[in-house]
Amino acid sequence: MPLLDVALQNGGYLILLIPVVILIYQSVVIVGGNEIALIERRWFGSKMPQGRVVALGNEVGIQARTLGPGLHFLIPFIYLATKSMFTEILENEIGLIESVDGSSIPAGRIFAAVVAGHNSFQDGEAFIRNGGQKGPQIEILPPGKYRINPYLFKLTKGHVTEIKDSEIGIVESVDGAAIQEGKIFAQAVEGHESFQNGDAFIKNGGQKGPQIEIIPPGNYRINPYLFKVTKSMATKISEGEIGLVESADGAAIPAGHIFATVVPGHNAFQSGQDFITSGGQKGPQTEILPPGVYRIHPNLFKVTKAAAVVIAKGEVGMVTAQDGAPIPMGRLLAQSVTGHSNYENGEAFLKNGGQKGPQIDVLLPGTYRINLNLFNIQIAPAAVVEANKIGLVTALDGIPLPEREYVACPVVGHNDYQDGSAFLTKQGQRGPQLDVLRPGTYYINPFMFSVAIDDVAVIERGQVGVIVSNVGEDPTEEMKKRLGSTQAGASIEEGKEKYVVPKGFRGIQEEVAGPGRYYLNRRAFMAYIIDTTNITIDWDDQEDTRFDQLTVISKDGFPIQVAVKVVIRVRPDQAPYMVAKVGSIDNLIQHVIHPMIDSSFRNQASTASAMNFLQSRSEEQTKAETRARVDLEKYHVECVSVLICQIKLPEDLMQTQTKRIIAEQQQEMYKMEQKSQAERTEMEKMRATADQQPTLVASEIAVKVATQKKTEMITLAEGTAEAKALEGTGEGKRLKAIGDGEASKIAAIGEATAQAYSKQQEAIGEEAIKQIKIVELIATAIENGKIKIVPDVLVSGGGTAGDGLMGQLARLLPGIDLNAMLKKQGAAPEIKG
Template identity: 30%
Template sequence: MDGSPQTALLVMLIAAAVILFLTTVSLKSTHRIGPTEVGLVTKRFSRRRLADDNPVAFAGEAGYQADLLMPGQRFKLWPVYSVTKFPWVQVPAGEIGVVIAQVGAPLPIGAKSARYRPEFANFSDLRSFLAHGGEKGVQRPVLPPGTLVPIHPVAFVVITAREVFGVPVAPELQALAAHRELTPAAFGLTPERLRVMVISPHGDRDVIGLVTVLEGEPLPSGDLASRLGGFGDITAMEASADTTDAEIIDVLLGSKNELHNNYQDFQAFLDAGGRIGLQHDPLLYGAYLLNPFLVMVELVPMLVVNQGQVAVIKAFVGLPTLDTSGTDFKFGSIVRPGHRGIWQEPLRTGKYAINPRIYAAELVPTFILTLNWANLMSTAHDLDARLEPIVGKSREGFVFTIDLQVQIHVSDGRAPRVISMVGTMLNLVNEVLQSAVGNHFRNTLQALEAIRFIETRHEVQQAAFTAITQYLAGYEVETKGVYIQDVVFPPELVEVLTHREIANQQRATYEEQQRAETVRVQMEKARGTADMQAELAAAAVSVEISGNKAKAREAEAGGQAAYVRLTGQAEADRTQAVGLAEAKATEALGLARAAGFQAQRDAIGDVPTALVALANAIAEGKINIVPEVLVTGGSSLDGLAATLMRALHEGKVPLPQQDGRIPQQGRG
């Protein structure tokens, strides 16, 4: 070459180009990585090619390089390498970061997440991850809130509630990332599931978290939920005769969550024998970092047993059913805690973190339960919400509406047997009591007249108490009282009763008026008595004087009467003595005559004796021989003979008797 100006110019241009190229290469090869950034190196040219299933180069292959550029001034020769800056993965407070590995060994068949080893740390060392057997897919641990770590943006995709870190290799996700539309929804997640799970009271309600695990070995046949270790510990406790039901319940309601840090260490959960599906042990109050791809939590109310209640537990998991109720009980199985069936020991007052999906609790009031068959229900419970007033007809067809109150009691020791028979307390009220009480009162009303029911309301109530007591005894429920609260009568009966009551009230009014008039008369009499008190006093004195005089006369008359009585008695005694003497004389005379007549009869015969007696009678004037009617003609002897014959014929001249006396005859 000569030293012509053209040559010099050419050399200068070449030198300038070289300098420009070198400057350009130097500038493009020098990268300033910020303090919270990493540089992703991409190699454009290489004789080696990546495997189809690996997007990151570890041995100088073309493509994304495994080694990142850390913060500071870094040099990578351009154009062989290109560098893309990515922010460090930062997880805000209250959120978690879910890590998805796009490099590593494939997952085992059926696995949904990759095994985790402590060597993986926070996934910031990609070579260590692969060297210790890291697998592709969802990683089991999550990044906690506040994490700030340089993670390879191609080897791992980190999902938080606000953004997605990394470069997805799936074509459909790459398109979304190119348009800056890559969100948690692209991975089937919502922002809420990427936040810290906080379990705390909801107002005045206590809650627990029911856990459902989405990966693990399948449950044993017939099991509904997974309990670490199964129920082998319960079997061991039952082998001891000293173990009580309460102790078994404490173990069942206890938690084994400490073995896997409350499902936060999912790898430890699986290593401890955790199974897929619903979990036996719930989560209590706290904040938990749970992988949303592996663990789901449902908040449900905690079982709260208040004073005056017990909770009867129906267990759907546990050891096989072993009935302890005896052969006489025909209403299901009563079992010890830890077995499937209704536990023979209820839960007393307290709060229990028990899974309601596998342990159904029926709250049974143990206080005296008041049930109202009325339009207003009890404020202490809602068991009588469906009870209505009882409607029935009397014998005459009157329709009654009765508001009724029934008080029952279920003892805590009998509660499991009651629930085994009826299922729930609501069934006891709506299916057992409602029909029994309603039918009893309807039958009673139908057999009574309306007025009779009203008059014997107390007896009807007592009969209902006896009948319901006997009926509920079959369900081991005590009846404490049956009360008829109110009775709504038909209008026509009310009208009749109203008229009757009005009449009764009027009668009562008249009686009161009569009593008032009587009192008024007595008052007027008292007033008149008071006004005439002086005269009454004088009259009383006069009465007393007259009484004294009357007593004097009475005494005088008494004396005279005594004198007369004594005198009369003496005269009577004298007369009796005289009469007795005369009677004795007459008797003696008669006996003498009788003896003479008898002797005369014996001597002269009956007829002559009669003629002699007749002559004596005529002589004594006992027979009238003068005719009452004088008839002329004939002789006087004929008249005398006729008279005599008539006297004999008429019995006026009797024959002498045995004592000699002739009976006295009156005149014709």
């Protein structure tokens, strides 16, 4: 029984223990390592205030606090725990928080104020107690794991803002103070760490709207609800380019100016706040950006790329400033100022008093970084004067020319007009210049000087140049009288050719220019080229003559045409006076010599009959030359000669004279012909005798040949006899007798043949002997068969073959029996008709 009692007693304890175990089990909450426990109080607590969503402390409802990993005891039936996972923000993410509960955000604000002690929103109860506000939070969560109550805080993940190396970040704030009136961009504030600290931005007075600061390359944890970040490319100015800048914000440009004043400290417009703070002005900027990469706010500064100014070799750059002081009245070009480094430093140009408008300084060949909004550049070719050319210069600016002057007084130091400022400083005059440009290349400002190309003055051999000067002093009256008295035939009172003056005075120069090339300014000096060699003037009916032949009337009323040639010469020392008298050789010929010669021959022809004028040609020529020499001396010209080339009388007058002369010539011709015929008869006799000489010579030669042959045969016989004699005495005698007989025979034949040739030659002549000899040779050849006179086939057109071939042979070979020869040679040929 005691055991039963013990068992019953233990069972009662077990029954009592089970509820305890169940209570304890329900009171224990185990939270894992990556979990949190959300608590809800269901009973036995105070009611939450109106408008609250999450409970604090003893308030009934979903609690603001949470339970972290571990073992926790909660009173069952009063608390209900629900597990949730940690909130994890990855490396390239940020956490954006919006509070479901808290106090209200003040009017005019968008984001809740930052409160302390909530441990990155992990302590919701501290957030509520410390005055955390309902709505989007300005703070963000960096990468990590967080125990955040999802009933209290709504979390949205966002991405880290990445600005690459070639980019910049442009920021616009959704919240903050209002931008000052008249401003476009919010002023910069400190402490926001490139907009990563929104709380510092708001507390330090950050303004709502587009921010003047930009974000450089890097990764940023920026609240996208507070700051809207737009990416833009950095400004890159390549080599050979410049950046022209225009500011969208800043102070106003002073009245009368177009370009903003340069301010320091903005780091090539990369610090917009420093630009504004230093008094940077709105509008086109004077400064430019050289090649490089710039982090410039594109909404604050508009950067326009432009090519650098390149002035090539053989070119010159003309500059026109768009801003600066006004050009003084009466001036065409702006004065030169220093320090602007070939207009690359626009600030120095404006500060040093640079004037608006076309500039007197030019840009030489090279590359320049010039603000093309401030300076307009025009490129023109440099002035190139080629060989055998000169450049005539006209200044477009300077002091006015004196009233009577046509060419400006020369000044020095302007480096062949390439330094326009020096030209003006030394009181250079406006208008045509005396100094010329010799062959070469000149970098001259076309705004200041115009250059016209002209030929050099060339004086060839046999010429002189008479120079007429448009510059210099006027000769005095005393000088004019002295000059006049030195001339042939001129009295002091007459003062002829008084405009011939010494060097340095205005007028025709007394000293002439000899052969050569001269860089002569034709505006200041006119050169008259005068030939000092003989000049021939023709009056003829040829196409290339200057004047038609002269037509004059004789005393007896016949028209006479006279071809005349006049040769004149101007001495070098008399050339200036000739120019002063008549102006030029052409004027001399047209207006002096031509009428003088025409009048002279008319007067001479009127005093003689036509035939007498023709017959006294030499005397008429001498008269005309004498008169021309006297007349031309007055014009300082030497008459070398006057020649009458041809005189043409009327045709009917010439016919009578011609017929008379022809009759006389015919009589002479008949006499000469009779004499010629007599001489011809004598000549024929002599020619006949001469024609027989070849025959006589041939006969003599034949005799000599026969004699020589006889001697030859005798000599051969004697030699043979002597050889035979050596064989024996007896045989020798016999052979000697035979040899003597043969020799006598040969001698007799030779003598007979010689005599026969002589007789034949006397009888029939040498030519006949030759023909006979030829016939004999042919006959022998035919007989021996060496010549075939009968062809194998004979083609005949009619008759018999003998009528043609045999007939010809019979005539050629008289006395020869051709039929016998044919029989001897063979049968007759086949005849084809």
